[in-house]
Amino acid sequence: MILTIAAREWRSLFLSPLAWTVLAAQQGLMAWIFLLLVQDFQAVQGRLAGLENAPGVTDLVAAPLFRVAAWGLLLVTPLATMRLFSMERRTRSLDLLLSAPVSASEMVLGKYLGTMLFLWIGASLAGLMPLALAFGTTLDFGKLLAGLLGLSLLAAGFAAVGLYLSTLTVQPIAAAAATFGLLLGLSVVDLQETTSRLFGYLSPLRHYDALLLGLVNSADLAYYLLLSVLFLGLAIRRIDDLRLRD
Amino acid sequence: MINKTLVQVERLTRRYGEHRAVDDLSFTLRRGQVLGLLGPNGAGKSTTLRMLAGVLAPDAGRIVINGRDLLDQPRQARQAIGYLPEQPPLYRELTVDEQLYYSARLHGLSRTASHPAIARVKERCGLAEVGKRLIGHLSKGYQQRTGLAQAIVHTPPVIILDEPTIGLDPIQIQGIRTLIRELGRKQGVILSTHLLSEVQSTCTHVHILRAGRLVYAGALAELEQQRPSASLRIGLNAPPPIAELEQLPRVTQVEELGEGQFRLHHSPGALLHRILVELAYDHGWDLWELTPERESLEQMFVNLTLNQETAG
Numbered sequence: 001m002i003l004t005i006a007a008r009e010w011r012s013l014f015l016s017p018l019a020w021t022v023l024a025a026q027q028g029l030m031a032w033i034f035l036l037l038v039q040d041f042q043a044v045q046g047r048l049a050g051l052e053n054a055p056g057v058t059d060l061v062a063a064p065l066f067r068v069a070a071w072g073l074l075l076v077t078p079l080a081t082m083r084l085f086s087m088e089r090r091t092r093s094l095d096l097l098l099s100a101p102v103s104a105s106e107m108v109l110g111k112y113l114g115t116m117l118f119l120w121i122g123a124s125l126a127g128l129m130p131l132a133l134a135f136g137t138t139l140d141f142g143k144l145l146a147g148l149l150g151l152s153l154l155a156a157g158f159a160a161v162g163l164y165l166s167t168l169t170v171q172p173i174a175a176a177a178a179t180f181g182l183l184l185g186l187s188v189v190d191l192q193e194t195t196s197r198l199f200g201y202l203s204p205l206r207h208y209d210a211l212l213l214g215l216v217n218s219a220d221l222a223y224y225l226l227l228s229v230l231f232l233g234l235a236i237r238r239i240d241d242l243r244l245r246d
Numbered sequence: 247m248i249n250k251t252l253v254q255v256e257r258l259t260r261r262y263g264e265h266r267a268v269d270d271l272s273f274t275l276r277r278g279q280v281l282g283l284l285g286p287n288g289a290g291k292s293t294t295l296r297m298l299a300g301v302l303a304p305d306a307g308r309i310v311i312n313g314r315d316l317l318d319q320p321r322q323a324r325q326a327i328g329y330l331p332e333q334p335p336l337y338r339e340l341t342v343d344e345q346l347y348y349s350a351r352l353h354g355l356s357r358t359a360s361h362p363a364i365a366r367v368k369e370r371c372g373l374a375e376v377g378k379r380l381i382g383h384l385s386k387g388y389q390q391r392t393g394l395a396q397a398i399v400h401t402p403p404v405i406i407l408d409e410p411t412i413g414l415d416p417i418q419i420q421g422i423r424t425l426i427r428e429l430g431r432k433q434g435v436i437l438s439t440h441l442l443s444e445v446q447s448t449c450t451h452v453h454i455l456r457a458g459r460l461v462y463a464g465a466l467a468e469l470e471q472q473r474p475s476a477s478l479r480i481g482l483n484a485p486p487p488i489a490e491l492e493q494l495p496r497v498t499q500v501e502e503l504g505e506g507q508f509r510l511h512h513s514p515g516a517l518l519h520r521i522l523v524e525l526a527y528d529h530g531w532d533l534w535e536l537t538p539e540r541e542s543l544e545q546m547f548v549n550l551t552l553n554q555e556t557a558g
Contacts, residue, residue, distance in 0.1 A: 096335035099299040
């Protein structure tokens with residue numbers, strides 16, 4: 001049942017020009033930044049050779065690229081999730097799901113999975129770029145994988161937030177704006193001077209940075225898991241609530 | 247069991263704030279019945295159907311679908327339902343085939359069982375030609391038929407249709423009505439409408455709703471019998487004295503309408519028109535108009551809902 005819903009979501013996403021446009025823009029931008037990073041690396045390569053314990057190409061190209069990809073996700077996720085429930089409520093096609101023998105959790109997980117697959121495509125396309133360097137140099141595949149894992153987890157957390165917010169309104173644009181605002185807020189919450197531990201913990205990008213360094217901490221993984229579960233749980237409650245409301 | 251109870255509704259109530267949209271409603275639907283929920287706009291028809299379909303939770307009352315309680319065993323109960331809401335739940339970007347496949351799978355049909363079911367339902371709903379077309383590009387009539395097809399693709403025992411013929415042209419309406427009557431033979435259909443003609447041409451049973459309450463419930467045949475006395479309008483070029491018309495069998499009252507026209511009120515079942523034609527010929531009244539004016543069900547429906555309104 002979850003797969004049926006995910007497949008339908010996935011199909012609808014790729015039948016709209018939105019998905020293709022987003023992927024193309026994302027890919028073009030990432031390629032440009034990748035080239036700049038490689039150029040920079042070539043410029044400093046000579047000086048690095050003399051240093052002891054110098055950062056390698058993975059640290060100087062792949063990690064910054066993934067950092068840019070994370071900011072890209074911040075823009076892409078609201079676009080990918082805004083229609084999930086708001087559009088179905090608006091066109092009243094949600095009635096089909098509500099009257100079918102499908103639970104609210106199946107609806108939410110199905111739509112979540114469909115969106116995740118889309119975001120993961122974008123993430124892995126970005127991840128493939130540094131892989132191209134493997135032809136000319138040695139890459140730290142451990143760090144690369146940790147970075148990809150981080151990007152996927154970030155996408156999972158962001159998508160859960162966006163999915164929940166799309167259940168709150170019948171206006172896709174409003175859902176997108178709210179998602180963007182909330183994600184951006186979470187991401188910059190640790191930028192203040194006092195560096196309270198709580199604010200630091202709340203920022204999804206802070207946990208992401210650790211993964212980019214190749215440090216796979218269970219605390220960071222737990223953060224993304226908690227973020228996703230919290231917002232998916234809220235979404236499920238909200239869908240059940242819709243039956244009581246209108 | 248031919249007369250198996252498919253839907254049992256007990257004391258169903260739903261409020262919107264202070265307003266009671268559905269108030270203490272109880273009824274049953276058996277296999278082989280097409281039940282028409284009739285009522286003016288805002289009578290609570292859609293709210294009732296939404297609750298039956300499990301889209302809206304009732305504030306009070308019980309709904310049992312095919313032996314399963316809709317609130318206690320929602321999955322099993324919903325399995326037995328096919329629902330066409332007021333606005334067909336369609337994805338404009340999908341083709342008709344894709345939409346039907348989605349609906350079939352959602353309602354628990356396996357991958358292999360879906361394809362023959364889709365072919366069958368397309369045939370029944372007249373969609374065979376448009377399977378590959380995008381729903382967004384179809385006319386309103388085809389969209390409505392696709393909506394109906396997605397509701398019945400899994401052959402549910404209970405079919406719930408909210409205003410199924412709204413927005414269709416007369417030929418399409420006939421087609422849908424024929425289909426609904428067919429569905430009603432083996433399954434149970436409950437539909438809402440504000441058109442009495444729809445009930446007359448499709449339903450076996452009618453429930454009339456007003457302000458969320460049931461004001462009439464019965465078989466359509468009973469309703470027909472309860473129709474009050476009817477009338478005939480006649481036009482004569484050489485009319486006899488009015489007293490002579492009043493003497494005719496079963497005539498209760500004669501109204502003179504001027505220019506040789508009369509309205510003859512008579513008790514139901516009288517074959518007055520035959521007698522009139524013979525008499526007019528024998529006496530040279532020169533009959534030029536003969537129109538039966540039996541009070542229509544429509545009029546009776548209006549009276550029923552209006553009377554209640556003034557009484558309540």
